[in-house]
Amino acid sequence: MHILVTGAAGMIGRKLTEQLAKDGALHDRAVEKLTLTDVFPAPPPLGIAAAVDIITQDLATPGVADNLIAGRPDVIFHTAGIVSAEAELDFDKGYRSNLDGMRALLEAIRHAGGFRPKLIFTSSCAAFGGPFPYLIDDEFHLTPHTSYGTQKAICELLLADYTRRGFVDGIGLRLPAICVRPGKPNKAASGFFSSIIREPLAGHEALLPVDESILHTHASPRAAVGFLIHAAGLPPDRLGPRINLTMPGVSCTVAEQIAALGRIAGDKVAARIRREPDPLVIRIVDGWPHRFDAARARALGFEAERSFDDIIRIHIEDELGGVIR
Amino acid sequence: MHILVTGAAGMIGRKLTEQLAKDGALHDRAVEKLTLTDVFPAPPPLGIAAAVDIITQDLATPGVADNLIAGRPDVIFHTAGIVSAEAELDFDKGYRSNLDGMRALLEAIRHAGGFRPKLIFTSSCAAFGGPFPYLIDDEFHLTPHTSYGTQKAICELLLADYTRRGFVDGIGLRLPAICVRPGKPNKAASGFFSSIIREPLAGHEALLPVDESILHTHASPRAAVGFLIHAAGLPPDRLGPRINLTMPGVSCTVAEQIAALGRIAGDKVAARIRREPDPLVIRIVDGWPHRFDAARARALGFEAERSFDDIIRIHIEDELGGVIR
Numbered sequence: 001m002h003i004l005v006t007g008a009a010g011m012i013g014r015k016l017t018e019q020l021a022k023d024g025a026l027h028d029r030a031v032e033k034l035t036l037t038d039v040f041p042a043p044p045p046l047g048i049a050a051a052v053d054i055i056t057q058d059l060a061t062p063g064v065a066d067n068l069i070a071g072r073p074d075v076i077f078h079t080a081g082i083v084s085a086e087a088e089l090d091f092d093k094g095y096r097s098n099l100d101g102m103r104a105l106l107e108a109i110r111h112a113g114g115f116r117p118k119l120i121f122t123s124s125c126a127a128f129g130g131p132f133p134y135l136i137d138d139e140f141h142l143t144p145h146t147s148y149g150t151q152k153a154i155c156e157l158l159l160a161d162y163t164r165r166g167f168v169d170g171i172g173l174r175l176p177a178i179c180v181r182p183g184k185p186n187k188a189a190s191g192f193f194s195s196i197i198r199e200p201l202a203g204h205e206a207l208l209p210v211d212e213s214i215l216h217t218h219a220s221p222r223a224a225v226g227f228l229i230h231a232a233g234l235p236p237d238r239l240g241p242r243i244n245l246t247m248p249g250v251s252c253t254v255a256e257q258i259a260a261l262g263r264i265a266g267d268k269v270a271a272r273i274r275r276e277p278d279p280l281v282i283r284i285v286d287g288w289p290h291r292f293d294a295a296r297a298r299a300l301g302f303e304a305e306r307s308f309d310d311i312i313r314i315h316i317e318d319e320l321g322g323v324i325r
Numbered sequence: 326m327h328i329l330v331t332g333a334a335g336m337i338g339r340k341l342t343e344q345l346a347k348d349g350a351l352h353d354r355a356v357e358k359l360t361l362t363d364v365f366p367a368p369p370p371l372g373i374a375a376a377v378d379i380i381t382q383d384l385a386t387p388g389v390a391d392n393l394i395a396g397r398p399d400v401i402f403h404t405a406g407i408v409s410a411e412a413e414l415d416f417d418k419g420y421r422s423n424l425d426g427m428r429a430l431l432e433a434i435r436h437a438g439g440f441r442p443k444l445i446f447t448s449s450c451a452a453f454g455g456p457f458p459y460l461i462d463d464e465f466h467l468t469p470h471t472s473y474g475t476q477k478a479i480c481e482l483l484l485a486d487y488t489r490r491g492f493v494d495g496i497g498l499r500l501p502a503i504c505v506r507p508g509k510p511n512k513a514a515s516g517f518f519s520s521i522i523r524e525p526l527a528g529h530e531a532l533l534p535v536d537e538s539i540l541h542t543h544a545s546p547r548a549a550v551g552f553l554i555h556a557a558g559l560p561p562d563r564l565g566p567r568i569n570l571t572m573p574g575v576s577c578t579v580a581e582q583i584a585a586l587g588r589i590a591g592d593k594v595a596a597r598i599r600r601e602p603d604p605l606v607i608r609i610v611d612g613w614p615h616r617f618d619a620a621r622a623r624a625l626g627f628e629a630e631r632s633f634d635d636i637i638r639i640h641i642e643d644e645l646g647g648v649i650r
Contacts, residue, residue, distance in 0.1 A: 091435075091490065110416075129566070139458075141466045143485065143567050150486040154479050160468065161475040165416065241454070242468050 001029045004073035004117075006059055006105070007080030008036035011181055012122060014043060015225050016077055021045035026075060027233040035071055038080065059101035065108035075118045075232050078105060083188035084126055084284060087148035098151035106158055110167040119159065120231045122224075123172045123244060125217065127153040128289040137293045138246060145287030156244040163236075163243050171231045171239060176217040176249035176292070176304075178224050180315035189284040193218065196254070197261055197312055200272035203325035209278035210254065215290045217249035218257075219304040220314040227302050234300060248294040248304040250311060260308040264316075265324045326354045329398035329442075331384060331430070332405030333361035336506055337447060339368060340550050341402055346370035351400060352558040360396055363405065384426035390433035400443045400557050403430060408513035409451055409609060412473035423476035431483055435492040444484065445556045446497045447549075448569060450542065452478040453499075453614040462618045463571060470612030471514075481569040488561075488568050496556045496564060501542040501574035501617070501629075503549050505640035514609040518543060521579070522586055522637055525597035528650035534603035535579065540615045542574035543582075544629040545639040552627050559625060573619040573629040575636060585633040589641075590649045 003020060007013040013036070020031055030050075036042035037055040044052050053071075057064045059080055080101055087094030102121070109117060126149040127142045142153040156172045163170040181194035192209050193216060199206035219227075227247050252260075262270035294302075305311050316322055328345060332338040338361070345356055355375075361367035362380040369377050378396075382389045384405055405426055412419030427446070434442060451474040452467045467478040481497045488495040506519035517534050518541060524531035544552075552572050577585075587595035619627075630636050641647055 133464075139466050141464050142482070143569075144482070145489065145566065147486050147490070150482050153482050157467070157469070157475050157478050157482075161472050164470065165472070241470065244468075 001074040002033040004035045004076045006078045008042035009038035009040040013079045017045045019225050021048035060096045065104040069108040069112045077120050079122045084148040085189040086187040094147045102155040106162045119168045119170045121172045123152045123174045125174050138296045172244035174246045179218040182319045200269045207276045209281040212255040215253045217251045219249040220311045223304045245297045246292045246294045251291045252308050264312050326399040327358040329360045329401045331403045333367035334363035334365040338404045342370045344550050346373035385421045390429040394433040394437045402445050404447045409473040410514040411512040419472045427480040431487045444493045444495045448477045448497045448499045450499050463621045497569035499571045504543040507644045525594045532601045534606040537580040540578045542576045544574040545636045548629045570622045571617045571619045576616045577633045589637050
């Protein structure tokens with residue numbers, strides 16, 4: 001089978017590609033070709049038997065999506081897009097990257113005709129906006145408080161309509177905060193949820209821009225890749241017409257994250273967090289949802305970690321080779 | 326003040342324009358200029374003191390929205406768009422008219438800069454999609470089953486984001502079925518809700534394409550114009566960040582509509598309805614919501630009729646000069 005990954009240079013895109021390379025197959029079908037696209041050069045996965053095409057272009061540029069779709073990928077993982085704080089700071093770039101890119105992709109598929117690829121889209125729980133009930137169920141409305149959340153919510157609607165019309169076989173996954181993100185901090189307003197774990201574990205100081213009482217829902221990068229791969233194998237008749245799903249995760253406060261860090265790595269490591277409130281981050285995060293029911297996703301077999309301790313352990317295993325500094 | 330009405334040749338646009346002409350003012354501010362735009366020539370309102378500009382162009386054509394916004398309207402009533410069945414039959418036309426038109430308008434306002442008009446958008450309860458709870462509250466999600474509903478839901482999201490960013494002072498009104506629509510049948514799948522009342526009252530036969538047990542929520546054209554005018558006077562601080570509202574209406578079955586017709590106009594008139602099931606209409610209407618709470622809209626002073634009898638009486642008063650054939 002031929003798999004297209006957009007946003008292949010991004011964190012989720014790279015981890016997904018590595019997993020596909022490692023498995024050599026997707027739900028028992030051998031991966032014969034892998035097309036990786038992003039505005040930045042996607043790293044070629046190591047040890048893959050499939051043909052790999054790396055296309056460094058912007059999906060929103062006219063013609064780019066058509067060229068990608070001309071290769072008739074069986075499965076498309078659409079993870080491309082810019083992150084929340086960047087979309088808030090650069091209005092035009094956010095709509096171009098997060099909305100126009102998706103629309104170009106969907107239009108290219110529709111115009112190609114005669115084929116109906118599986119399209120797995122990474123939406124975000126930032127598509128929700130407060131005030132929130134104690135637990136957000138699967139029928140709560142999307143009233144985002146950021147341009148990023150707005151763009152994700154619009155993409156969900158487009159994906160559902162193009163799916164209903166039979167142009168594509170879509171599924172949207174509202175990811176919780178992905179934690180612990182490896183690598184350098186990015187412009188996501190949610191970045192601190194990861195850096196307060198990652199940086200101390202690597203021997204560095206981390207800044208905490210919000211209050212410790214902030215509660216949020218997290219899943220590991222490993223769980224996120226698991227969601228994407230699981231979604232690719234879900235038959236449309238199990239999914240029904242409501243194709244956009246809130247993914248499960250671990251709900252905990254920042255204080256509970258820090259306590260888990262102390263349990264696993266010791267108080268010396270947990271003491272490497274410095275409080276430095278940031279009004280922009282506080283404003284964005286304040287508008288984000290807290291706890292999700294995610295009943296439909298769980299019933300459909302999507303699985304996240306059970307505790308924040310597990311999330312930290314996965315980071316140490318997957319990123320640090322088991323070593324804490 | 327300068328008022329811009331898009332979709333000014335449409336039913337709601339024309340009725341709104343007539344009301345503005347009659348009042349000569351909007352919330353105590355004299356109407357000095359009225360710009361009427363549509364893809365069809367908008368009829369100039371009679372007896373209006375204000376300057377009237379009629380612009381027959383497509384809002385989605387590059388430059389058209391910019392030209393309209395160059396006149397710096399204080400209030401914009403954006404009622405333009407194609408109806409549900411047409412958007413379902415012509416995918417491209419639906420997205421162009423209902424989505425690209427709105428985006429062009431919002432972008433023109435953003436790029437004009439230095440002014441922040443009031444923008445009242447006519448959304449639709451077709452933005453909802455089943456399965457539904459008994460009563461749809463103000464926090465129920467939008468999962469439309471039509472391209473039309475999808476386009477309306479996307480416009481709501483865009484309007485909320487452009488409002489949050491301070492480019493415009495927006496409010497979206499999810500209209501129930503507008504009943505009794507005057508004039509000839511249009512391509513709206515909801516058309517029969519009106520024609521089964523309008524045609525018999527005018528001495529003609531009407532076709533009923535769905536079962537009599539279908540329950541729907543209705544408001545008169547007079548109520549719809551009232552919603553638009555009321556919305557134009559609502560201060561943003563009363564509205565808060567959730568600027569898209571489900572409007573109130575009268576919930577009743579088709580059987581109850583027919584019973585009301587019999588009460589008001591006699592059984593001979595009510596007997597002019599012929600049952601002729603239409604699979605496309607049945608499919609579209611089946612996906613539509615039934616009963617709404619509309620608690621927020623009611624609390625904000627939006628008012629619809631109390632009974633379907635009232636809706637029929639308003640039609641007879643406003644359209645038939647009080648005469649039933």
